[in-house]
Amino acid sequence: MNVLWLVMICVSIVFAIVTGHLEAFTKSIFDGAKAAVEVSLYLLGIVSVWMGITRILEDSGLIYRIAHLFKPIICRLFLNIPGDHPSITAITLNVLANLFGLGNAATPLGIQAMQDLDSLNEEQGTITPEMMTFIVINTASIQLIPFSVIGILAGYGSSNPAAVVLPVLIATAISTLTALLVLAAFRRVFR
Amino acid sequence: MIKTLEYLSLLIIPLFILFTVLYGSFKKVRVYDSFVAGAKEGPAIILKIFPYLLTIFVAIKGFQASGAFDALRDAFYSLFGFLEIPIEAVSMAIIKPLSGSASTALFTDIVQTAGPDSLATHMSAVIMGSAETTFYVLAVYLGAVGIRKTRYLVPVCLVADFIGIVIAIIVTRWFF
Numbered sequence: 001m002n003v004l005w006l007v008m009i010c011v012s013i014v015f016a017i018v019t020g021h022l023e024a025f026t027k028s029i030f031d032g033a034k035a036a037v038e039v040s041l042y043l044l045g046i047v048s049v050w051m052g053i054t055r056i057l058e059d060s061g062l063i064y065r066i067a068h069l070f071k072p073i074i075c076r077l078f079l080n081i082p083g084d085h086p087s088i089t090a091i092t093l094n095v096l097a098n099l100f101g102l103g104n105a106a107t108p109l110g111i112q113a114m115q116d117l118d119s120l121n122e123e124q125g126t127i128t129p130e131m132m133t134f135i136v137i138n139t140a141s142i143q144l145i146p147f148s149v150i151g152i153l154a155g156y157g158s159s160n161p162a163a164v165v166l167p168v169l170i171a172t173a174i175s176t177l178t179a180l181l182v183l184a185a186f187r188r189v190f191r
Numbered sequence: 192m193i194k195t196l197e198y199l200s201l202l203i204i205p206l207f208i209l210f211t212v213l214y215g216s217f218k219k220v221r222v223y224d225s226f227v228a229g230a231k232e233g234p235a236i237i238l239k240i241f242p243y244l245l246t247i248f249v250a251i252k253g254f255q256a257s258g259a260f261d262a263l264r265d266a267f268y269s270l271f272g273f274l275e276i277p278i279e280a281v282s283m284a285i286i287k288p289l290s291g292s293a294s295t296a297l298f299t300d301i302v303q304t305a306g307p308d309s310l311a312t313h314m315s316a317v318i319m320g321s322a323e324t325t326f327y328v329l330a331v332y333l334g335a336v337g338i339r340k341t342r343y344l345v346p347v348c349l350v351a352d353f354i355g356i357v358i359a360i361i362v363t364r365w366f367f
Contacts, residue, residue, distance in 0.1 A: 001329070001341055008250040016257035028256030032249035035292075039248075040241045043331070048233025053211055055229025056222050060215040100200040110328075111236060111335040118336040126340040127333075132347070135332055139325040139348045140355060145196055146320030152299055153316065158307035162193045163366075167313075168320035171362040175321055175355030182351045186343045 043107065050108035054090075063089045077137075077180075078130045080120070087116030091134060099144050110138055132183060140179035142172055236335060243334030247326055251289045260285065276360060277311035279304075283318045284356040288325040295319075314363040321359045325352055 016025035057063040067088035074081070074088045081087055090113035097106035117131050118124075146168050153161035215222045254260055268281045279301045287294045298319050305311040325348050333341060 001333070001345055004345055005246065005250055008254050012250070012253040012257040012259050015259035015262060016253075019258035019262075021256060021258045024256040025253055028252040029249050031256075032252030033245055035252065036241065036245035036248040040237050040244055043240065044233055044237040047236055048230040051232045051236075052226035052228075052230040053208060056211050056215045056220060056225045058229075059220040059225045060211075060218040062211065062214050062218075096203075100203055102200065102204060105204055107331060110332055111240075114332045114336045115236075121336075125337060127338045127342055127344055131332075131336075131338070132342075132344050135328065135344060136347060136351065138332065139323050139328050140351055141321060141323030143320060145193065145200070146316070147197055147200070148295065149298070149316045149320045150193060152295075152302055153307055153312070156299075156302045156307045158302075158312075161307075164313060164316045164320060165193070167317045167362045167366045171317050171321035171355070171359040174362075175351070175358045178354050178358065179347075179351035182354065183347050186347050190343050 046104050047108040047111060050105065050112065054112055057089070058086070066092060077133055080128075080130060081117075082120075085116065085120070087113055087120070087130075090116050094134075095137065095142065098138065098142050101143050101145060101147050106138075110134075129187070133180070136179050136183045137176065140172075140176040142176050144169065239337060240331055240334040243330045244327075247330040251326060254289070255286075255293070274360070277305070277309075277314060279311040280314035280318060280360065283315040284322075284359075287318060287322040287356075288352050291324040291327060294324070310363075310367060313367045314360060317363045318356055318359045322352065322355055325349075 012025065016022050054063070057066075063086050064084045067084040067086060070092040071084060071088055074091055078088075078091070090109055094106055094109040094113050097103075097109055113134060114131060117128065117134065120130070121128050145165055149164060149168070150161045153164065212222045215225065264278070264281050264285055267285065268276075268278050271281075283294060283297060283301070286297055298315055301315050302312050329345070329348065
C-alpha cells in the first residue's frame, strides 16, 4: 500500500504541474477528504446496525450453528480456521451478501469477518493467508445479478437490459477463480 | 424473471433479520439489549477505518483531477488499440477499481452518449458488473483490523483486476 500510495500521489502532482491542472488537483484533495467523511458516516450507520444484528446472532448461539453448517465449504478455501469459529459465519454471510448484490450488508459483514479472522492472528498488524484469501474473493467481486447495471440500462431504454446477466455471471466466475489462482501462485513464490 | 429475482434478493435481509430476532427470543436472549450492545461497537470500528479511507480517497481524487487518469487511459487505449476496445470501456476498466460512485456516474454517461445497445455500453456493463472497487475494499478491510504489513496482497489484487478486465472484454466480444 505504501508504494502504491506514494506512486499515485507523486505521479498526480507531476501531472498536475505539467498539464496545468494545479487548481483542480488542490480542490480534489479536499473533495477526497469530504468523500471520506461522507462514506465513513454512511458506514457508521450500516456497520452499527450489522454489529447489533451480529450480537444477537452471537448471544443466541446461532452464529456457531451457521458456522458449523458452512464449515465444510469455507474451510476448503480457508485452511487454518479452527472448528466452528465465528469467522466462518461472517465470511459466509459476506459472500452471500455479495452474491445477491446486497452492498449495504456485504461491507459490514466483511469488516466483521476481518475482525474475526484477526482474532486468530498471532502477529498483529501483519496480514494472514486467510485474510488475503478473503480480501481477494471480495475484490474479485462475485455477483449473481448486477441489479444496478440493469437498472441504468433499463432506465435509458435498452432493448434487452437483462442481456448482460449471463456475460457478467461468466466473467465474474472466471475472474474470481483466476484471482484465487493468482493468489496461489504468489503464495508459492513468496513463501 | 429478473423482476422475481430482484424481489427475492430484496427479501433476503428482512427475512434474515426476522429469523435472527425470533431465534434469539426463542433462546431467551433479550434482543433489544443485545442489539444495543452490538451497535455500541460501530463507532470504534469506523474511527479505525476513517484515516485509511481518507488517505486512499485523497490519492484517488487527486489522481483523477490531475490529468494522470486521462493519460493512463490514453496510454492503455493506444497500447491495446489493436484489440479495438471502445475508449469508454477503457475508462471504465481503470475507474472501476478506484471508485464506485465515479464508475456509476461514468456508466450512466456512457449509456447516454453511446446508446444503451452499443458495444461500448455492453462492455462497460460487463466490466462494471464483474469488477469491484478494489482500493475501497482494501482501505476498509485492512483499516478495520489495522493491518500494516500486507505482504504481496496489493500486487495480487492488481494483477487479478487486470486479468478480470481482460476476461470481461473477451466475454463481451463473445456475446455481443
